[in-house]
Amino acid sequence: MQIDAPRDYDQLKALLVARRPDLPRRLQQVAEFAVSHPDELAFGTAASIAELAQVQPSTLVRFAKAIGYSGFSDLQSVFRRRMRDRWPDYGERLRSLHEARPSAEDPAKLLFGFAEAATASIHRMRQTVAARDLDAAVDILAEAETIYLVGLRRAFPVAAYLAYALPKLGIRTSLIDNVAHMGADQIAHAGPQDALLAISFSPYTQATIDLAEAAAQRGAPVVALTDSPFSPLAEIASVWLEIVEADFAAFRSMAATLCLAMTLAVAVGERRAG
Amino acid sequence: MQIDAPRDYDQLKALLVARRPDLPRRLQQVAEFAVSHPDELAFGTAASIAELAQVQPSTLVRFAKAIGYSGFSDLQSVFRRRMRDRWPDYGERLRSLHEARPSAEDPAKLLFGFAEAATASIHRMRQTVAARDLDAAVDILAEAETIYLVGLRRAFPVAAYLAYALPKLGIRTSLIDNVAHMGADQIAHAGPQDALLAISFSPYTQATIDLAEAAAQRGAPVVALTDSPFSPLAEIASVWLEIVEADFAAFRSMAATLCLAMTLAVAVGERRAG
DNA sequence: CCAAGCTTGAAACATTCGTTCCGCTCGTGC
DNA sequence: GCACGAGCGGAACGAATGTTTCAAGCTTGG
Structure with a gap:
């Protein structure tokens, strides 16, 4: 025995x-x-x-x-x-993340660091994103005829992902990728019956803000994903959701933002279907 | 008191x-x-x-x-x-994720589900990505004159992110976005002195495989991020890293893939600098 | 159909735990 | 220098815990 x-x-x-x-x-x-x-x-x-x-x-x-x-x-x-043996709690992990020398030569340690940053970001998001704001954002996007997506530089992958996911759910989508600097023309037809989903984080890309402002002046409701109440997008937006990503080795995670983007996509799809 | x-x-x-x-x-x-x-x-x-x-x-x-x-x-x-109150362990969480009815009308529950999927994916990646393969991938990419990036459809956000991050680290990069269906021309100059980073997950996008094969035949070493040893990319690649993302509500997480992408970017940057 | 052996439930047991109480010690103010 | 009180350690208490024991119930093989 x-x-x-x-x-x-x-x-x-x-x-x-x-x-x-x-x-x-x-x-x-x-x-x-x-x-x-x-x-x-x-x-x-x-x-x-x-x-x-x-x-x-x-x-x-x-x-x-x-x-x-x-x-x-x-x-x-x-x-x-x-x-x-479970992991220490998130407060400690975030702290150790910042104390850790990010110069780790070992790629495995880098991977560990980025994994920590992503996990911490997601955990924080889950506590800070208000259900009411999320609902309001879904409301606006669900009623839009076309959802215009703006996200440049670091935020572009998120917009690109939504441009992939939303049409799969039967939602008319237009990605403003500013190719050939034609962003203003790409968004020219947005109106009150549509909606703009704008994504930008500090340091905010001016072009994103300009495009969001243009859409807002044409009467299109704006939903923003950004990282601070003082973000220029927060002023413009009808509804904005706060996402603060943890960084590691001078690069910010994108995990929480992508989670939120997926959530918006599926929630909008379901609200339209239901 | x-x-x-x-x-x-x-x-x-x-x-x-x-x-x-x-x-x-x-x-x-x-x-x-x-x-x-x-x-x-x-x-x-x-x-x-x-x-x-x-x-x-x-x-x-x-x-x-x-x-x-x-x-x-x-x-x-x-x-x-x-x-x-600490989270239950990942096995349980993955199971409950699949048992959960993903039709949750409440967006907050969707957010919770996607957060779970992302966290679980990251955790699993950390256990499955071998340090040796990671090292080999970094070696190849660090020696490349130009890093060509291929990722289409669902994988495009990852490639787009790397196209943003790598140049910030002083690494010459070329994003094959297949705009105007010019992917083959965009990659035409890749040779043995360069490298291709290809990203694709089941169901594999044929264009990605074709582009990777073309680059390989021109002598360019290929590093692949994919989700199975049976992936067509795994055959083509000099080194491939396995990433299996958890899904929720029929949408797969991208968190782990992005973590790995960030790791590759920073590790290559440091190996070049050091 | 009976008996042996295993399983099960409940109570009795010994141990360990948290708590309380008492007296000693140290520091402070008159 | 003395008295007072807070801080502290150790022992004793009662409660709760884990464990063992024992008898009844059930299944199984002859």
């Missing part, structure tokens, strides 16, 4: 799903509960876990011994270690 | 650093230990924590009461809640 009893959660989980069919009924019940509620196993007491899993506390001890541990506490330590 | 006692960890942490100077010596000691070892506070018993912090268990109770809690257990619940 001593040969079993892994100290690592993933191994334990594999062992559980492998041996569950051979176990008695109540012990199967515990195994199921353990893999689907590992957090409870880590925090709860034997009594509380037993109640949630609808077994007796003694069954937990039997279960632990059946799979090779010395007792329930021994088993629980594996679940606790799993929580301990 | 009852007015204090925040239930939220961040508030508690702020309270601790604010009130620490006014506290007695041993209580300061506990406060320091608490903010620097919050995991221990969550999991440990009063005895084990006391030993690590080099105080008596009774001091912990005094400490908890001094800052407004009913006792040590009450204080500890805040630290435990902090761990509980």
Whole structure:
């Protein structure tokens, strides 16, 4: 029996799903509960876990011994270690990101840094984007005949992505890519029945602001994705959503902005369909 | 005293650093230990924590009461809640993502889903991208005179981003955007002294593959970002990196791919400088 | 149909935990 | 220099925990 009893959660989980069919009924019940509620196993007491899993506390001890541990506490330590080994929270991670020397010669470390920056950005976005503003933005875009997309320089990939995704959802879209410096002409037909989605981050590209202003003066409602209440786009826009991306090695993440862009696309598509 | 006692960890942490100077010596000691070892506070018993912090268990109770809690257990619940509120692990999140009905009418839920997909993608990438392949890719790109970028349809935003970032690092870059269907001409001058970075995911865009093949036949080394060993790009490429993005609501994340693109850009820039 | 063996539930047990209380120590002000 | 009070450590208490035990229930093989 001593040969079993892994100290690592993933191994334990594999062992559980492998041996569950051979176990008695109540012990199967515990195994199921353990893999689907590992957090409870880590925090709860034997009594509380037993109640949630609808077994007796003694069954937990039997279960632990059946799979090779010395007792329930021994088993629980594996679940606790799993929580301990989880990543530190986002405040700490952001801090360590800025303290880290971004000159890492090892590309793998760079990858790690960018991954951290992206994850942190997404996490922050989820807490700062207000559901009401998001709803308002979707309202405007869902009623538009044509959605004009403006995003230049760093913001261009986001606009380009939307120009790919929106038509797939049956939404008439026009990407203002300013090719051959024809942005003003590309947007000339936008009117109150349309909408403009403008994307720009500090340092704001003047051309984006000019195009957004032109559209607004023609009566087209403007939805803006930008990074500050003081952004020139925020003044122009009917609705604006704040996205602050974390940076690493002097390059800002784009993960949160893209998430938001995808959300807008799908939400608009569904609101039109529904 | 009852007015204090925040239930939220961040508030508690702020309270601790604010009130620490006014506290007695041993209580300061506990406060320091608490903010620097919050995991221990969550999991440990009063005895084990006391030993690590080099105080008596009774001091912990005094400490908890001094800052407004009913006792040590009450204080500890805040630290435990902090761990509980951390995100569940990625396996669970991916599963729940697929089980979730993506028809959520609430845009906030869509945003949540896309955020999950992006985070999971990034996490998976970090485990699957091999440091050796990454190094090899950087080697090839760092030696190139000009880096040609090919990415169409869904992959175009990534190529467009690199066309923005690489020149900022002093790297000669040429974006093959296939404007006016002139992709073949845009790439005509690529040779062994250059390199091609090709990006394509299932369903693979034929034009991307054709362009990559043309460049390879001209002797240009090809680095590919793609999603499977069976991708046609993998055959053509000198080095290829595997990126599997999670999808949500029928749309795939791009977060991991962009992280990798940023990494390549900065790593190439540094290898050239160093 | 019966008996052996395993599974299960509940209670009793020992241990460990958090808490409280008491007395000593140190610093401060009269 | 003395008295007072806060701070602190250690022991004792009661509560809650994990564990063990035991008998009843069930399944299985003869």
